[in-house]
Amino acid sequence: MAFWDYANPTRFLRLVQVVLPWLTGLCVLAFAAGFYMSFFVAPEDYQQGQTVRIMYIHVPAAWLSMMCYSIMAVSSLGTLVWKHPLADVSAKAAAPIGAAFTFMSLVTGSLWGKPMWGTYWVWDARLTSVLVLLIMYLGLMTLWRTMDDPIKAGKAAAILTLVGALNLPIIKFSVDWWNTLHQPASVMRMDGPTIHPDILWPLLVMAIAFTLLFFVLHLMAMRNEILRRRVRTLRLRAATSAHPRSATATAQPAE
Amino acid sequence: MFEDLSFSLNGGSALVVTGANGIGKSSLLRTLAGLVPPSHGSIRLEGGAADTPPEEQAHYFGHQDAVKPALSVEENLQFWQNFTAPAPAPGFSVRSVTPLEALDTLGIGHTAQLPAAFLSAGQKRRLSLCRLLVTSRPVWLMDEPTSALDRRSETQLLELMNAHLAAGGLIVTATHSDLALADVLQLHLQAADAAALPVEDALP
Amino acid sequence: MTSWALALFLRDLRLSVRVGGSALVGVLFFLAVVTVIPFGVGPDLNLLSRIGPAILWIGALLATLLGLDRLFQADRDDGTLDLMLMAGRPLELVVLIKCLAHWVATGLPLVVAAPLLAVFLNLEPLAMGAVTLTLLVGTPALTLIGAIGAALTVSLRRGGLLLAVLVVPLAIPVLIFGVSAADAAIHDPVPFLTPFLILCALSLIAAVIGPVASAAALRFASD
Numbered sequence: 001m002a003f004w005d006y007a008n009p010t011r012f013l014r015l016v017q018v019v020l021p022w023l024t025g026l027c028v029l030a031f032a033a034g035f036y037m038s039f040f041v042a043p044e045d046y047q048q049g050q051t052v053r054i055m056y057i058h059v060p061a062a063w064l065s066m067m068c069y070s071i072m073a074v075s076s077l078g079t080l081v082w083k084h085p086l087a088d089v090s091a092k093a094a095a096p097i098g099a100a101f102t103f104m105s106l107v108t109g110s111l112w113g114k115p116m117w118g119t120y121w122v123w124d125a126r127l128t129s130v131l132v133l134l135i136m137y138l139g140l141m142t143l144w145r146t147m148d149d150p151i152k153a154g155k156a157a158a159i160l161t162l163v164g165a166l167n168l169p170i171i172k173f174s175v176d177w178w179n180t181l182h183q184p185a186s187v188m189r190m191d192g193p194t195i196h197p198d199i200l201w202p203l204l205v206m207a208i209a210f211t212l213l214f215f216v217l218h219l220m221a222m223r224n225e226i227l228r229r230r231v232r233t234l235r236l237r238a239a240t241s242a243h244p245r246s247a248t249a250t251a252q253p254a255e
Numbered sequence: 256m257f258e259d260l261s262f263s264l265n266g267g268s269a270l271v272v273t274g275a276n277g278i279g280k281s282s283l284l285r286t287l288a289g290l291v292p293p294s295h296g297s298i299r300l301e302g303g304a305a306d307t308p309p310e311e312q313a314h315y316f317g318h319q320d321a322v323k324p325a326l327s328v329e330e331n332l333q334f335w336q337n338f339t340a341p342a343p344a345p346g347f348s349v350r351s352v353t354p355l356e357a358l359d360t361l362g363i364g365h366t367a368q369l370p371a372a373f374l375s376a377g378q379k380r381r382l383s384l385c386r387l388l389v390t391s392r393p394v395w396l397m398d399e400p401t402s403a404l405d406r407r408s409e410t411q412l413l414e415l416m417n418a419h420l421a422a423g424g425l426i427v428t429a430t431h432s433d434l435a436l437a438d439v440l441q442l443h444l445q446a447a448d449a450a451a452l453p454v455e456d457a458l459p
Numbered sequence: 460m461t462s463w464a465l466a467l468f469l470r471d472l473r474l475s476v477r478v479g480g481s482a483l484v485g486v487l488f489f490l491a492v493v494t495v496i497p498f499g500v501g502p503d504l505n506l507l508s509r510i511g512p513a514i515l516w517i518g519a520l521l522a523t524l525l526g527l528d529r530l531f532q533a534d535r536d537d538g539t540l541d542l543m544l545m546a547g548r549p550l551e552l553v554v555l556i557k558c559l560a561h562w563v564a565t566g567l568p569l570v571v572a573a574p575l576l577a578v579f580l581n582l583e584p585l586a587m588g589a590v591t592l593t594l595l596v597g598t599p600a601l602t603l604i605g606a607i608g609a610a611l612t613v614s615l616r617r618g619g620l621l622l623a624v625l626v627v628p629l630a631i632p633v634l635i636f637g638v639s640a641a642d643a644a645i646h647d648p649v650p651f652l653t654p655f656l657i658l659c660a661l662s663l664i665a666a667v668i669g670p671v672a673s674a675a676a677l678r679f680a681s682d
Contacts, residue, residue: 055521110578123502131494131579138487145483148324148372180500239366241374290541290681311547319538325477326470337466340547386542 009226012086016219027216030209037202054112056202060210061105065133068098068214072140073165085221088154089229091161092144092195093221097214099137106130125179129172136164150229261296262442266346266393269411269426269436271414278430281317283444284396287427288315300344300394312342313394318402320383324372328363328382329354331371336389347393347423357385361411376403384412387419395419397428463548464556471560474533481565482568485522489569492518493576504581511580512590512641516634518576519569519594520601524626526565528612528619530557531677535613544681550674557667558599558606566598589644589651593658597637600662604629604670610676633661 038056072094078087109127110120121127139158147153260283264270269332285291287298289310299380300309323332332354341351347404361381366374374382387395395416401409416426417437428434476482496514497507507514534540543553573594577587608626612618640654 018502040676107301118580119504121581128494128497128502133493135487138483138490142484142487142606146478179502207680235369236373239369240375241365273539288541288545289546308545313545315541315545317538317541319541321537321539321542323470323474323537323539325474330470330473334466334470335542338463338470338546338548339542340463342547 009086014224016223020216020219023212023216023219024226027209027212030205032210034202034206034209037205041198042202043198051112051115052199055199056109056206058105058108058112059203061101061108061224062130063207064210064214065098065105065130067211068094068101069133069137069161069165069168071218072098072161076165079154079158080162086226088150088158089225090218091158092150092154093143093218093225095137095141095157097217097221099134099141099209101214102130102134102137106134118121123178123179124174128179129175132171132175132245133168135241150232158175262440264425264427264440266425267420268377268438269420269428269434270440270442271434271436271453272412272427272429272442272444273431278374278444279286280400280444281398283318284315284398284427284429287406288313288396289316295369300322307342309394311340312344312392314387314390314392315398316384316387316397316400317376318398320379321386322374322379322382323369324370326371328374329367332357332385332389335386339386339392341390342392344393344423347420349422349424351391352388354385354389357375358382361385361390361408377408380404381408384415388415393423394425394427397426397430399430400428401430401432401434426455435447463546463671464552467553467556468560473563475561482564485526485565486568486572488525489518489522489572490576492521493579496503498577505667508581508583511577511582512586512593512645513638514580514595515573515576516638516641517591517600519573520627520630520634522569523566523598523601524605524623524630525619527561527602527609527626528541528622530561530606530609531613531673532609535680540613540677541630541681544678550677554606554610554670554673554677555603555666558602561606562599566602570594570598583645586641586645590641591656593655595636595662596655596662597633597658600633600658600665601630603662603665604633606669606673607676610673610680612678613677633658633665636661643647 034056038053042053042056044050044201046051072091074079075087075091075094078084079091108129113122114120125219140160143157143160147156262270272283274280282291286293287310289298289308300312321335326334336351336354341420352360354415355367358367361384362386363374363378363381378390384400391401397416400412400416404412408445416428416434420426420437427437436449466682487556493514500510502508531540534543544649546553570591573591574587577590582590605622605626607629608622609618611625612622615621634657636654640651640658643649643651
């Protein structure tokens with residue numbers, strides 16, 4: 001079973017070495033095509049003008065921010081249920097990438113919102129949910145940083161990730177409810193009635209490019225994490241090894 | 256805690272404080288270290304710098320190692336060297352050694368660049384001991400100095416203590432194990448109901 | 460004289476950056492407080508921009524207080540504090556330097572994050588600058604006053620909550636003049652400089668009272 005074959009970190013590293021150049025190449029191509037299409041092929045919006053092009057970054061980033069959390073949730077299941085040795089590496093490596101995509105979608109969203117709402121930030125249900133997601137990502141990253149032992153930290157973070165995954169729909173629902181309670185339909189909806197194919201195609205290509213970017217970064221981060229843990233083990237071993245030169249030395253008073 | 260306790264100690268000699276658990280050996284050392292104020296009485300260090308209180312001319316080597324796991328071994332030691340004021344005294348001549356020399360002396364030189372979190376209990380203890388070498392102070396107050404040390408480190412510790420005495424330093428140590436020190440005085444603490452309270456004076 | 464101070468400052472800075480990224484946690488808590496308030500008062504941007512300076516100040520106060528409980532406790536737990544008392548350095552200065560390092564590691568990130576968080580509260584650029592400036596001047600006072608609480612509760616296992624209770628009343632003047640200076644910058648007729656200078660004075664007073672009181676408390680705590 002291939003999935004379990006790559007439980008061995010060494011074998012996994014070898015796989016990464018083979019796959020990564022191809023994946024990187026594909027990612028660059030997809031971005032080249034995506035940027036070309038979104039800047040030169042896609043039409044201007046008759047209402048929003050050029051600013052609509054922010055959408056080609058914003059929407060894929062927002063999509064990735066959620067996909068990344070799903071991958072972390074699956075990885076956490078892998079840590080707790082299947083005890084897959086690379087699962088917590090995968091979850092840990094995904095968190096900063098997810099946080100970065102979430103942050104990117106928040107920043108592009110507020111830049112896009114400025115001309116439309118007249119302010120960088122409104123407490124719109126969707127924006128608020130994404131902000132909560134960002135806080136959860138940052139909290140998870142802090143939890144990983146705070147614990148010294150990567151295995152213990154991985155388990156703790158896995159529990160929090162799964163609780164978060166169960167809670168996210170509830171958070172989303174209550175934020176929606178809170179928002180409509182206070183602000184009945186005063187915020188413009190972003191998704192128009194139908195999406196024209198001229199807009200849809202660049203968007204899809206950009207989404208593919210972002211997904212490829214995620215996998216490239218994720219594999220690189222996992223490789224770094226595995227190497228980092230090996231360095232840690234080596235240093236721990238270095239501390240315990242007895243030192244040959246020490247036996248005869250004593251302090252000499254300088255008289 | 257104690258009454259009528261008085262002793263004096265000359266340069267180059269060690270005072271070994273013994274007694275049952277809870278009798279107040281640690282409290283005596285902490286009092287000497289200035290961490291517990293004596294209710295009355297005084298502690299004097301003659302021949303030291305006159306305006307410096309005795310505790311600031313002493314090293315206290317207690318149960319706690321004061322090692323920060325997040326810093327590297329060398330950073331830990333370098334901090335104590337920079338932070339602790341050395342206390343020169345006329346009859347006492349030991350130069351402060353550099354952190355790396357001290358670590359090598361105690362056989363943990365190879366850990367210098369590692370985070371102190373990676374050290375074992377005995378290694379942390381030795382790191383804490385290095386602190387006494389990197390800043391030169393004439394008085395060493397050592398509470399159970401041999402705990403958590405293996406036999407070889409214990410021998411090293413004794414050599415260090417003897418070298419300190421030979422250079423004219425003072426050592427006051429509370430211990431349960433026999434320490435083969437050069438010039439030793441015994442102070443045995445007993446419960447207060449014993450008629451004669453233990454008082455021992457130094458040889459000239 | 461300065462080398463030991465620098466060594467202490469750098470050591471404390473290193474420790475706060477390395478141990479669990481306390482700077483990040485403080486800013487994260489600040490962000491969480493600012494995010495939670497609109498759920499309580501509603502997403503009305505006009506209201507939020509009116510109470511924005513107050514929200515930021517209260518968030519900074521809470522974030523500062525929560526980070527303070529380990530200021531001396533970590534050093535006491537591993538015996539470092541005993542050695543610091545014996546090191547032959549003036550304890551008041553030691554406390555002042557520790558507070559300074561703590562502020563650089565945890566207070567300064569709050570000040571830097573304040574303009575970003577002000578965006579969430581729909582503050583005008585002028586208000587944003589005013590709040591950031593008052594926080595820059597005022598948060599050292601919070602750290603220094605909080606140090607007294609940290610020194611008093613140093614021997615308690617769970618002193619964090621008690622610390623907050625002890626320190627909040629002492630921090631009220633800082634909060635009053637911090638918020639009123641920020642408000643004065645936004646609403647025209649009130650002069651900005653009066654409350655701002657009082658805030659500066661409060662920080663300077665705290666720089667004297669904080670270290671002296673903390674050092675006294677620490678000397679007693681060494682039992």
